Amino acid sequence: MKNLPILFSGIFFALATSWCGLILSANLQYGALQPVAVDEGDPLYPQAISGLAAQGRQVYLQMGCINCHTQQIRPDGVGADIARGWGKRGTVPRDYILQDRVLLGSLRNGPDLADVGDRNLNTHNHFLHLYDARLVTPDSNMPPFKFLFRTQKIGDEPAPHALKFPDGSPDMPPAGYEVVPTERALALMEYLHSLKIDYELPEAKFAPAATPAKP
Amino acid sequence: MDWDFHRWVILLPGALLFCSCVAGLWWAISAGRGPEAERGARAVFTAEEPEGVVQDRFPAPRSRASLRQGSSN
Amino acid sequence: MIPFASLLASVDPRPDPRLSERARLSQIDASMRGPAVLFVVTALAWLAAATVLGLIASIKLHAPYFLSGTEFLTYGRLAPACANLLVYGWGCNVAFAVGLWIMARLCETQVKHLGMLYVAGGVWNFGVFWGVAAIVLGGSTSVEWLEMPAGVGPVLGSSYLLIALWVILCFQYRQAGPVYVSQWYLLAAFCWFPWIYFVGEMMTLWAPARGTVQALADGWFVQNALGLWFTPVGLAAIYYCLPKVLGRPIRHYYLAPLGFLVLALFSPWTGARNLIYGPVPVWIQTVSIAASVVLVVTMVVTAINFHLTAWAGRRDVWESPTLRFVVFGAVAFTLSAVIGVVTALRSVNVVTHFTQFAVGQGVNGLYAFFTMAMFGVIYFMLPRLLEREWPSRLLIQWHFWGTGAGVVLMLAALYIGGWNQGMLMNDATVPFIAVVRQLVPVNELRTLALASMAVGLVAFCLHVVLMLVGALISASRAVLVKNGILREGSVG
Numbered sequence: 187m188k189n190l191p192i193l194f195s196g197i198f199f200a201l202a203t204s205w206c207g208l209i210l211s212a213n214l215q216y217g218a219l220q221p222v223a224v225d226e227g228d229p230l231y232p233q234a235i236s237g238l239a240a241q242g243r244q245v246y247l248q249m250g251c252i253n254c255h256t257q258q259i260r261p262d263g264v265g266a267d268i269a270r271g272w273g274k275r276g277t278v279p280r281d282y283i284l285q286d287r288v289l290l291g292s293l294r295n296g297p298d299l300a301d302v303g304d305r306n307l308n309t310h311n312h313f314l315h316l317y318d319a320r321l322v323t324p325d326s327n328m329p330p331f332k333f334l335f336r337t338q339k340i341g342d343e344p345a346p347h348a349l350k351f352p353d354g355s356p357d358m359p360p361a362g363y364e365v366v367p368t369e370r371a372l373a374l375m376e377y378l379h380s381l382k383i384d385y386e387l388p389e390a391k392f393a394p395a396a397t398p399a400k401p
Numbered sequence: 402m403d404w405d406f407h408r409w410v411i412l413l414p415g416a417l418l419f420c421s422c423v424a425g426l427w428w429a430i431s432a433g434r435g436p437e438a439e440r441g442a443r444a445v446f447t448a449e450e451p452e453g454v455v456q457d458r459f460p461a462p463r464s465r466a467s468l469r470q471g472s473s474n
Numbered sequence: 475m476i477p478f479a480s481l482l483a484s485v486d487p488r489p490d491p492r493l494s495e496r497a498r499l500s501q502i503d504a505s506m507r508g509p510a511v512l513f514v515v516t517a518l519a520w521l522a523a524a525t526v527l528g529l530i531a532s533i534k535l536h537a538p539y540f541l542s543g544t545e546f547l548t549y550g551r552l553a554p555a556c557a558n559l560l561v562y563g564w565g566c567n568v569a570f571a572v573g574l575w576i577m578a579r580l581c582e583t584q585v586k587h588l589g590m591l592y593v594a595g596g597v598w599n600f601g602v603f604w605g606v607a608a609i610v611l612g613g614s615t616s617v618e619w620l621e622m623p624a625g626v627g628p629v630l631g632s633s634y635l636l637i638a639l640w641v642i643l644c645f646q647y648r649q650a651g652p653v654y655v656s657q658w659y660l661l662a663a664f665c666w667f668p669w670i671y672f673v674g675e676m677m678t679l680w681a682p683a684r685g686t687v688q689a690l691a692d693g694w695f696v697q698n699a700l701g702l703w704f705t706p707v708g709l710a711a712i713y714y715c716l717p718k719v720l721g722r723p724i725r726h727y728y729l730a731p732l733g734f735l736v737l738a739l740f741s742p743w744t745g746a747r748n749l750i751y752g753p754v755p756v757w758i759q760t761v762s763i764a765a766s767v768v769l770v771v772t773m774v775v776t777a778i779n780f781h782l783t784a785w786a787g788r789r790d791v792w793e794s795p796t797l798r799f800v801v802f803g804a805v806a807f808t809l810s811a812v813i814g815v816v817t818a819l820r821s822v823n824v825v826t827h828f829t830q831f832a833v834g835q836g837v838n839g840l841y842a843f844f845t846m847a848m849f850g851v852i853y854f855m856l857p858r859l860l861e862r863e864w865p866s867r868l869l870i871q872w873h874f875w876g877t878g879a880g881v882v883l884m885l886a887a888l889y890i891g892g893w894n895q896g897m898l899m900n901d902a903t904v905p906f907i908a909v910v911r912q913l914v915p916v917n918e919l920r921t922l923a924l925a926s927m928a929v930g931l932v933a934f935c936l937h938v939v940l941m942l943v944g945a946l947i948s949a950s951r952a953v954l955v956k957n958g959i960l961r962e963g964s965v966g
Contacts, residue, residue: 194665197661197665197666198665200739200742205673205694207743207761208690208743208745208746208758209683209690209694209745212687213683215408216685216687216755217683218684247614247615248614249612250548250550250553253554254549258752260752261751264824265751265827266901266902277752277753279753283684283685285685287615287682288688290749290752292828293828294828295535325910327910329534329549331545333544438728439723439727439728441652442724444651444652444653445656445717446721452721452722452723453722455720455793456718456721457794457796458793458794459793459867459870460863460865462867
């Protein structure tokens with residue numbers, strides 16, 4: 187093979203066929219999926235997230251959370267995603283159609299988050315975990331996100347999400363001050379609470395003996 | 402877009418393409434062997450860097466004598 | 475007509491046919507000197523930056539309070555910054571240098587209009603700096619290997635085209651004679667990269683596809699960046715340097731085109747290899763798995779070509795700095811190809827997916843294979859471009875053992891530790907925090923390995939600086955002698 191035009195078209199063709207075969211056909215097959223109801227009269231799923239949660243997604247992007255957390259649950263029987271309580275069913279393409287940046291992730295330094303909003307986590311502990319994960323889980327290697335919080339003077343009454351530290355903790359603010367989440371942390375929490383796979387779809391029903399969501 | 406219809410549009414030509422690739426590979430292998438290929442293997446060699454001569458070595462350890470004289474490269 | 479003809483003549487890369495062959499080859503090397511040195515130096519600078527960031531990120535995995543006061547150094551920003559520095563800063567720059575040089579030599583053409591290449595290189599590096607700075611400052615797109623903001627894409631793309639143009643021109647105007655397999659690999663690689671980059675950027679950032687089609691597009695980009703850009707450039711380099719240095723042709727060379735064809739035809743179909751059991755249609759996963767298995771052909775072909783040739787000349791391999799690195803890369807390629815085939819199988823993928831094992835695969839491909847092979851080519855290339863020998867045995871030894879031992883340690887830690895992590899993660903009775911605890915020694919070993927690789931890199935960078943400084947001194951001395959200011963042979 188010495189002829190440049192023939193080589194060039196062969197090189198192009200080899201790539202173009204795979205793009206058509208994998209990506210174009212995937213787009214044709216399910217690119218037009220819409221939210222759907224399991225039974226008539228049920229609400230349509232998946233549902234769009236609120237504006238504050240969308241801002242929280244921006245924080246998730248900025249902080250690079252995707253580098254340690256995934257947002258995809260493998261089907262029942264594959265691995266232990268469902269057995270660990272990370273979700274009641276495996277995720278399917280329709281779950282992601284309303285997300286403008288799909289954040290599947292590829293590494294699990296931390297647990298999967300696709301269904302984290304459904305795990306009945308205590309909001310205060312969740313903020314504390316974000317502030318410094320080791321205050322909640324001693325051996326965690328999640329980075330501390332103290333810069334997503336600020337120390338402010340206590341007003342007439344403590345702020346709703348002010349952090350309560352264990353006695354003698356070096357992070358305890360001076361008397362009369364409290365540590366509260368900034369707007370970014372509030373938005374991020376709203377986003378995490380919006381991550382739920384708590385609905386069924388015609389093509390994806392809950393796994394038979396799914397364990398109840400645990401923290 | 403109707404997947405049930407379009408899968409034939411994509412998968413059938415895809416399968417045909419695959420078979421023709423296999424046929425092409427078969428031809429390439431059988432046509433490739435022989436003196437032409439060996440000439441191809443020798444295309445890396447030049448008059449300046451010919452076959453049979455090793456072209457790269459660790460630099461020689463410098464002796465004290467040559468250091469005193471000062472190297473002229 | 476006349477201006478057009480002279481424009482054509484000005485880009486015609488064929489050397490003057492009146493010169494002897496010897497003079498032609500050194501003319502070719504001389505034409506590449508400036509751009510190759512520029513690309514190598516910038517590549518090494520980016521690699522050094524990537525090593526620093528990678529080291530900090532690795533320490534954070536087992537010591538999370540390390541440098542934790544600022545949001546700009548969180549793991550979530552350093553990890554993608556390091557990856558992008560490796561891919562676009564080090565990987566692409568060194569691929570430009572090596573690809574252009576090997577193509578020019580094999581085609582016996584020279585690269586002209588160097589100003590164009592310098593501008594392109596400058597714009598490329600500006601783009602990399604802007605993109606990585608944006609990631610550190612919080613502008614990451616969170617799309618794997620495309621974390622740089624969308625605006626950087628056209629900057630990199632346009633400077634790339636100026637560089638790739640020369641690879642194609644060299645091929646078009648090559649000397650008559652058989653085409654060597656490295657020329658195919660390089661031509662193909664330099665054509666594939668802009669297309670996959672364009673598709674990746676388009677479908678994830680500029681006009682994002684709906685739902686997980688984005689993830690498919692990103693996966694397609696990442697697999698092709700590895701399989702259709704870095705792999706062909708690395709293979710081209712090994713196919714060139716191994717026989718050249720040994721003075722023996724590649725054994726069973728007739729198989730090489732087969733390896734190339736299989737790679738070209740099947741590697742792009744492995745796009746969903748990292749989405750097995752993920753939210754994409756099952757048939758796409760199956761196609762990717764099947765295509766991954768077929769790639770065993772390329773693995774076998776390159777293994778026969780490389781390892782039989784190297785084994786026959788093994789003493790010369792050990793005595794040559796170039797070949798120590800190049801053969802290391804060749805062995806790493808075989809390993810990564812085998813592991814790639816095996817981990818595509820569903821039953822294995824269940825364990826390795828999402829673990830440090832997958833990180834190890836990335837290191838295997840991008841560092842143990844590609845980077846080590848590129849180190850080898852630089853050892854071969856710079857003496858010929860600068861017309862001087864490497865000055866220090868010791869620095870070469872430090873480089874080889876530092877990076878070699880380091881990457882072997884890292885692969886062992888990530889593969890074994892990652893497999894263990896996967897087995898534990900798939901056991902629901904093991905609490906997640908226990909899995910995290912299990913990984914602490916793995917992460918510590920990774921940091922140690924990176925430190926060793928850093929030491930090796932420092933030795934190499936020092937050595938390159940010594941080479942360049944020596945070349946500059948010789949060149950200035952030659953100019954002074956020529957102008958009568960210095961007497962020939964005097965100690966300057």
